Amino acid sequence: MLDTFLLSRIQFAANISFHILFPTINIALCWFLLFFRVQYNRTGDEVWMRCYRFWVKIFALSFALGVVSGITMSFQFGTNWPGYMETVGNVAGPLLGYEVLTAFFLEATFLGIMLFGINRVSPRMHTLATLLVAIGTGLSAFWILALNSWMHTPAGFEMRDGVAFPLSWWNIIFNPSMPYRLTHMLLASGLTTAFLIAGISAYRLLRGDHKPAPRLALKTGIFAAAVLIPLQILMGDLHGLNTLKHQPAKIAAMEAVWETHSGAPFTVFAIPDETARRNLFAIEIPKAGSFILTHDWNGEVKGLNDFRGEHPPVKPVFYSFRIMVGMGMLMLLVAWGSSWRLWRRGELPRLGLKILVAMSFSGWIATLAGWYVTEIGRQPYLVNGVLKASAAVTSVAPANVGFSLTLYLSLYTVLLVAYIRTLFVMARKSVLVDRPEDLPTLQEKLNPITQTAHYRKNTGGVS
Amino acid sequence: MTLIGDAYWLPVIFVSLMGLALLLYAVLDGYDLGVGILLPGDQESQRDMMIASIGPFWDANETWLVLGVGLLLIAFPRAHSLILFHLYLPVTLMLVGLILRGVAFDFRAKVPPHDKNLWDWTFKGGSLLATLSQGYMIGMFVVGFERSWAAFGFALLSAVCVTAGYCFIGGAWLVMKTDGELQMRAARWTRLSGWLTALGIAAVTGVNLIGNTGIFSKWFAMPVLLVIPLLGGLAFIAVEIYLRRFPVAGDAGCWVPFVGCLVIFIASFFALGYSFFPYIVPGQMDVWQAASASESLWFILVGTLIVLPAIVLYTIFSYRIFWGKTRELTYY
Numbered sequence: 001m002l003d004t005f006l007l008s009r010i011q012f013a014a015n016i017s018f019h020i021l022f023p024t025i026n027i028a029l030c031w032f033l034l035f036f037r038v039q040y041n042r043t044g045d046e047v048w049m050r051c052y053r054f055w056v057k058i059f060a061l062s063f064a065l066g067v068v069s070g071i072t073m074s075f076q077f078g079t080n081w082p083g084y085m086e087t088v089g090n091v092a093g094p095l096l097g098y099e100v101l102t103a104f105f106l107e108a109t110f111l112g113i114m115l116f117g118i119n120r121v122s123p124r125m126h127t128l129a130t131l132l133v134a135i136g137t138g139l140s141a142f143w144i145l146a147l148n149s150w151m152h153t154p155a156g157f158e159m160r161d162g163v164a165f166p167l168s169w170w171n172i173i174f175n176p177s178m179p180y181r182l183t184h185m186l187l188a189s190g191l192t193t194a195f196l197i198a199g200i201s202a203y204r205l206l207r208g209d210h211k212p213a214p215r216l217a218l219k220t221g222i223f224a225a226a227v228l229i230p231l232q233i234l235m236g237d238l239h240g241l242n243t244l245k246h247q248p249a250k251i252a253a254m255e256a257v258w259e260t261h262s263g264a265p266f267t268v269f270a271i272p273d274e275t276a277r278r279n280l281f282a283i284e285i286p287k288a289g290s291f292i293l294t295h296d297w298n299g300e301v302k303g304l305n306d307f308r309g310e311h312p313p314v315k316p317v318f319y320s321f322r323i324m325v326g327m328g329m330l331m332l333l334v335a336w337g338s339s340w341r342l343w344r345r346g347e348l349p350r351l352g353l354k355i356l357v358a359m360s361f362s363g364w365i366a367t368l369a370g371w372y373v374t375e376i377g378r379q380p381y382l383v384n385g386v387l388k389a390s391a392a393v394t395s396v397a398p399a400n401v402g403f404s405l406t407l408y409l410s411l412y413t414v415l416l417v418a419y420i421r422t423l424f425v426m427a428r429k430s431v432l433v434d435r436p437e438d439l440p441t442l443q444e445k446l447n448p449i450t451q452t453a454h455y456r457k458n459t460g461g462v463s
Numbered sequence: 464m465t466l467i468g469d470a471y472w473l474p475v476i477f478v479s480l481m482g483l484a485l486l487l488y489a490v491l492d493g494y495d496l497g498v499g500i501l502l503p504g505d506q507e508s509q510r511d512m513m514i515a516s517i518g519p520f521w522d523a524n525e526t527w528l529v530l531g532v533g534l535l536l537i538a539f540p541r542a543h544s545l546i547l548f549h550l551y552l553p554v555t556l557m558l559v560g561l562i563l564r565g566v567a568f569d570f571r572a573k574v575p576p577h578d579k580n581l582w583d584w585t586f587k588g589g590s591l592l593a594t595l596s597q598g599y600m601i602g603m604f605v606v607g608f609e610r611s612w613a614a615f616g617f618a619l620l621s622a623v624c625v626t627a628g629y630c631f632i633g634g635a636w637l638v639m640k641t642d643g644e645l646q647m648r649a650a651r652w653t654r655l656s657g658w659l660t661a662l663g664i665a666a667v668t669g670v671n672l673i674g675n676t677g678i679f680s681k682w683f684a685m686p687v688l689l690v691i692p693l694l695g696g697l698a699f700i701a702v703e704i705y706l707r708r709f710p711v712a713g714d715a716g717c718w719v720p721f722v723g724c725l726v727i728f729i730a731s732f733f734a735l736g737y738s739f740f741p742y743i744v745p746g747q748m749d750v751w752q753a754a755s756a757s758e759s760l761w762f763i764l765v766g767t768l769i770v771l772p773a774i775v776l777y778t779i780f781s782y783r784i785f786w787g788k789t790r791e792l793t794y795y
Contacts, residue, residue, distance in 0.1 A: 061569045067522060068565035072558045074529055078536060079551050082544030085536060090759040093537030097763045100533045101770040104526045109774075109781050112519030120784050166758050394544075396551045404555040411559060415566060422573050 005393045007401040008080040011408060016375075017368055018412045019073050022066035024367050027141050027186065028193035029059050030134035032220065033114075037130050041123060050213035051220075054430055055197070058423060060115055065419060067108070072408070080401070081382070083392030088164040088383055091157055091172055092147055099143035107136035138186075145185055149178035151383045152374070153246045164386065176246055180239040181374070187232040188370065191331060192363025194228060197221035198338075199360025200427050202353040209431040215347075218356075222342060225335035233328060237292075243377075244293050247384065249307040250377030253317040255289055257303045264289040264301040269322070272314040277305065312379040320372035327366035334359055361420075473764070474754040477538035478743065480767065481531055486732045488527035490632065490725060495521045497633015499564055499590030500626065501652050502583060509645045510583055514568065516640040516789040521568065523778065525561065537763055539753035542743040549608040550600050557596035563589030591626065598625025605671065605735075607745040617670060624663025630656035632728065635702070635720035640789045642714065650709040653720055657706070661699055664731060668692075671738065678738045688737065695730030698723040 033052055040048035074096070077085055085092065113121060113129040121129070156171025157164045166172060198221030204214040244251045251257075256272040256279050257264055266288035270279035290299040304311050334355060341348055348356070382389040394401075495517040502510050536543045547554060564586050571582035602621030606614040634653030638646055672679045682688060702723035705716060741749045754760070 057573065061566075061573060063522070064565050064569040067525065068562040071525070071529055071561060074532065074536075075547065075554055075558060078532075078543045078547030079554055082548065085540040086544060089536070089540035090756045093540065093755060094759050094763040094766075097533055097537045098766055100526070100530050101766060101774070104529060105523060105774045105778075108523035108526045109777050111522055112781055113784060116519045117784050163756075165756055166762070169762055394548060394551075396548060400551050403552070407555060407559055411562060415562075418566075418570060418574075422570060425575060426573055 002398060002402070004396060004398045004401050005390055007398055007405055008393050009389070011401060011405045012076055012080060014405070014409055014412060015069065015073055015076060017371075018416070019066065019069040020367065020371060021364055021416075022062045022069065023137070023141070024185075024189050024192045024363065025062045025196060026059060026066055027137045027189040029055065029062070029196075030130065030137050031190075032193060032197065032224075033059060034127070034130045034134050035220070037127050041127060047212045047216055050211070051217045054213065054426075055217070056115060057426060058200075060111070061419065061422065063107075063111060065415065069412075079396070079404075080394050081392045082394050084382060084387065087162065087387050087392065091150065091154075091164050091166055094166075094169075095143050095147040095150070095173070099140055103136045103140035103143065107133050107140065110136070141185060141189075142182065145182040146173045146175070146178050149181045150175045152181070152378055153177040154383055154386055159386070164383075177239075177242055180235070180242045184232070184235050184239050184370075185367075187228055187235055188363065188367045190228045191225055191232060192367055194221045194225035194335075195331065195356075195359050195363050196361070198225065198356045199358075200423060202348070202356035203360075203424065204427050204431055206350065206353050206357065207428060207431045214430075218348075219342060222335060222338045222356075225331065226339040229328070229332045229335050233332070236325075236328070240293060241295075243374075244301075247377065248302040249304070249311040250317065250374070251293060252302055252304045252307065253312045253314045253377055254321045254373060255293070255301065256314055256318045257289065257301050258305055260300065260303040260306055262290065262300045263287045263298045264293075266292060270318075272318050274314050310380070312377050317373055317377045320369040320376070324366050324369035324373060327362055327369065331359070331362055331366070469757050469761070470754075471751070473757055473760040474538065474750040475741075476764065477534060477754070477760060478740070478750045480771075481534040481538065482732070482736055484527050484531035484534060486729065488524070488531050489732065490728050491520070491524035491527055493629045493728065494632045494636035494721075495524055496564075496590045496594050497629040497631065497656075498636060499586050499633070500594065500630050501633055501637070501649075502587045503648070507579075507583075509648070512641060512645055512789060513637060514571070514586070516637065518568075519781065519785050521565075523781070525565070538755055538760060539743055539750065540755060542748055542753035545744055545748065546604065550603060553596040553600045553603070557593050557600070560589045560592030560594075560596060564593065565589075594626040594629045595622045598622035601625060602667075605667075605739075605745065607747060617667075620663065620666060620670075624660065624667055627656045627659035627663055628728070628731075631660045632721070632724040635724045638706075638709075639717050639721045642788055646717075647710065650706050650720075654703070654706045657699065657702060660727070664695075664727075668734075681738065691730050691733050691737075695727045695734075698726035698730070 033056055036048050036052040036055070039045075040052065110129040110132040114126065114133055117129065118126050150172055153176040154164075155175040156168040157166050159165075197217050201214040201218035201221060205218065240251070255264070256267055256270055258277050258279075263286075265284035265286050267279060268283045268285060270282035270284075272279050287297045290301055291297050293299065293301055304314065338348060338352055338356065341352060378384055380388050380390065382392050498513050498517050502513060532543075535546070567582040567586035567589060571579050571586065574582060599618045599622040602618030603614070605621070606617055631653060634649050634656055637649035638653055641649060672682075702720045705711070705719045705723075711717075739745050741751070743750050743753050
């Protein structure tokens with residue numbers, strides 16, 4: 001029989017993995033919506049509003065999934081990890097509280113106006129509502145990443161009788177890893193959404209959607225991805241340097257470095273063997289590891305053997321890191337390739353569109369893998385150096401946790417399938433709906449080429 | 464040990480704020496949960512209209528639960544752990560209910576037509592599961608998480624009573640926000656669930672007064688407070704008289720049942736709060752024993768006092784935008 005500790009861990013991992021999928025889309029999607037809305041205000045071209053209308057529905061759906069899985073998360077602290085709040089509640093509590101107060105209400109209230117109020121409020125108010133929801137999602141990310149980063153690099157507190165007491169809220173919030181983790185996550189969200197928009201729009205085009213909206217959305221997605229991906233790679237590198245400084249054991253696990261040495265190689269692939277404490281089938285690039293991590297070919301990288309009993313499980317961290325980086329490289333290739341093609345030819349070949357459809361959820365994979373690196377990489381600690389996960393777990397009977405875990409897992413599976421399916425159903429539906437999009441948009445009306453085409457059509461092709 | 468200064472009054476402020484958040488939750492999410500439970504199986508157009516009436520609000524309504532439980536977590540972490548330890552299974556079921564109804568709301572509008580019924584049933588079932596679990600939890604809380612058949616029986620009674628209360632306020636919301644045939648139906652639902660609620664409250668009060676002499680003496684030591692149940696009773700009678708004469712010419716006073724429900728909810732809430740204060744876990748832990756460090760409470764209090772009025776203002780703003788009878792729900 002599995003014990004409460006392991007079951008609670010699986011449950012928390014399942015919950016948070018499911019949850020993070022939706023905020024990852026929504027944090028950035030709302031800024032894309034604001035962009036569509038502002039473009040419409042500026043140009044008066046209906047096509048922008050069509051992009052808005054299509055994507056706001058997906059925003060609403062993702063938001064609902066994010067909210068309900070987020071509520072589940074907030075209860076998990078009490079139901080499964082009471083020791084967490086009892087030990088560091090004085091720090092974690094207010095940060096969570098500020099998230100609810102400054103972000104959740106703002107998002108939820110103005111979302112109602114954003115979704116259903118377009119005919120009831122002025123365009124300016126509707127734009128403002130979209131902006132406020134975008135700010136709300138951003139604030140939510142700010143607070144939760146402040147707390148999460150504090151768990152990795154705790155600062156600004158002291159321990160009295162085994163309980164954390166705050167000393168400086170500034171140091172708690174802007175703890176050493178917070179700026180890096182926050183930026184890394186915001187960029188991840190931007191990329192995830194950019195690829196989702198490009199992927200779903202490509203799907204619409206492949207299905208024979210000849211309206212201008214999906215083409216415009218496709219361009220927006222691809223160009224956004226092309227700009228964001230190099231920034232993300234740079235940010236990832238900086239985050240890595242920061243982690244090396246504050247959590248060397250995590251870096252050692254990411255790179256599967258067992259012995260401390262200068263001029264460490266970069267392991268492209270290996271099967272880390274934790275019992276023998278060495279790598280099998282390793283493919284290595286000499287000295288590259290030290291160069292990537294320390295920006296010095298002969299820089300010192302601490303090995304796992306320096307942290308015996310205090311380092312995370314190596315395999316999941318090592319593999320997750322490679323999946324994340326690999327996905328990032330693939331994104332770079334696809335985003336730049338598609339941009340180049342779009343730039344030169346104005347549209348993509350069918351193969352290019354198919355690749356984009358396949359990449360629709362690439363952001364999810366990279367983001368999840370990245371979070372696995374950072375979260376598993378913090379083990380065995382819940383709060384680095386302060387509280388071990390095993391010390392925080394509940395004493396609820398394993399059968400009860402098994403019951404709730406089964407419920408959540410089946411629910412999440414169903415919902416995930418339903419969500420992805422619904423996105424494609426909506427895309428197909430929008431291909432068939434021709435009514436308002438049949439009208440020529442301003443862009444077409446003003447464009448001399450399409451104008452002639454219309455003229456030809458209207459005169460039966462004789463001109 | 465006597466506590467003085469902020470160590471004394473900060474926990475009192477926070478338990479009041481938490482109470483306020485939970486009261487707002489019960490009222491606001493109460494009506495939309497009630498509307499969910501009342502969804503009729505026979506008329507799709509009525510279901511559409513009912514869901515349209517709560518569409519712009521349900522998300523923000525549910526956030527009050529996050530704030531209420533969040534304040535419990537922030538200000539009283541020890542009580543939070545203890546309460547959720549005892550309520551592990553009902554909390555899980557409530558969350559499953561809330562998840563199902565929250566997503567059903569969005570899926571029903573986006574899936575192919577033949578799947579819509581399924582999501583409507585999910586919406587109804589999820590709402591019911593959430594309210595039953597909440598009522599059960601309140602019941603278990605009141606009896607101090609005692610593990611006996613009598614306690615479980617009481618919690619089940621409470622589950623039915625709270626569900627009826629949510630249907631009551633949900634029905635009243637529909638009387639206010641809809642018209643025509645649906646409004647007539649809603650009036651009947653409201654009356655029926657109103658009676659169930661009244662019986663439930665009477666039973667719960669009776670059991671409490673008999674079973675817990677501390678509460679009995681607390682109330683009769685301050686007879687002036689009996690005005691609270693009196694107000695609740697008067698509100699119930701007003702709603703009953705109004706609905707008996709329904710429909711009223713020109714739809715005059717369609718807001719009466721909702722305001723009546725509001726009074727009943729507030730009265731019940733104050734009665735419950737007064738009965739148990741200063742205990743945060745009845746008979747086991749008071750608010751001072753459970754409280755967080757003063758440094759943390761100060762930090763969050765300052766923010767709360769700034770942000771909460773803003774939340775109230777823009778919530779009112781949102782209700783004003785969607786004021787009056789519900790129209791069809793469109794995304795644009």
